[in-house]
Amino acid sequence: MPVLTSPEIAKKFKEKWMLLHPEDQEDAGGAVSFDDSLTSLHWLQNFSIVSAAPDRAPGFGWRPQQLVHAPGGTESPSSPPAGDTAASGTAHTPGNPAASCSKLAGASAYTPMYGHSGAQPHEEVDYKTNPHVKPPYSYATLICMAMQASKKTKITLSAIYSWITENFCYYRHAEPSWQNSIRHNLSLNKCFMKVPRQKDEPGKGGFWQIDPQYADMFVNGVFKRRRMPATNFSTQRQNRILSSCSSYSPQRNPQTGMDHYQEPVAGSKRKQACPKRGGKLGRMSQSPLLASEIKTSDVLRGDFDLASVFDDVLSGNGSTFEDLDINTALSSLGCEMEVSSQNQHVSTVSKWYSNEDEQACAYLEMSSMMGCNMEDFQRQQQQQQQQIQTHQQYYEGLALFSDLPQQQQPWEVKEEAQAIPLSLDQGYGLCEGFFSEMPMWERGEVFL
DNA sequence: CGCTGTTTAGGATTCC
């Protein structure tokens, strides 16, 4: 069985290409001027997996899997959602000696503070009635839960308090210092934005809502930290959308040089899109829980936004790929590719190339899977481009958060644009998984 | 005065 290296494949592909496209003659330097539309990665800027899954309707409501519908009409959590970055599980005792600890919680064994042990220690703990166990949710998650449960787009601080105390007995008995933490979290966390109370609205304080830019951080009931910075998908695509919304006006931060949005009302807080990123992979990327949390089928269906991922890749924010353990998806994806010749994600993957080698491999990939020729390949590419354009237009036509009906939850709107970040390494792994891990003869033999 | 919101500081834990 011949094993070809990538250059060899590229060479073969090049020869094939030249046979089919004699107009693409080598220039004096020997360089081949391939059609830029095929090699350019600019399409990635506008690509969304949504485009590849047109049957995915917008506003596909997300339902928190871990939220148990409680008899009071409120959704109360009974077990920690997998993947909560801050699912501590520790029974910290904010001023409540009686609640001192995990030992009191019986089965609630110690859980690492900010990571995942891979177990769910409080699987059966009813946080609504058990005052001894501190809910293993970060404050951000609690806030998100409260917002989600409120069925409103915005929620007051007191409502957040109320929901938390109503659904987590622990906080009913704890000293109110946790409220300080909630406020601190609301203020400091870029994912939350304050909506000033209207003049004719009685009451104190403003409302809070999840920043649409960060709505994708609340996935499957889990507040996911370490998302991509707001300068990728959000600013590149949403700028266009939001620019049409009077309440938002993307502006340039003279200091950071980054785009940020200004609140519609003067004086209200708005955090800058300041990507405080580190090059390290997040802990979550190691999380076995998360690995299982991200359903392969969702990835295959396109329930995540590759655009965000790609935008980050292109913008050099390597950590965009952070949170998803893509390996699970990859393993299945590889299998899926074998059996689903017409599946759209195949098309998606087939577009993931940036140079001759990868382009060649993409074609080889496609040809081997579908038995198509170069014409089919090109036709497929064109169709995809058209689909992308179509859905991009649709995308841009979407009114974002501020224009949505009251009942619409931010994450319901954003879900189609939700990103499940992958680590760059894993992202590369995705590419390499298709282009290198597969034995070369499986990719090239059919074509060659 | 109490609540709300912002900011700062430091500790704890985990991962690289």
Next chain:
DNA sequence: GGAATCCTAAACAGCG
């Protein structure tokens, strides 16, 4: 050990 993340505490200001 450093970085990242989360938690806790506290001070302060503004507002109803």
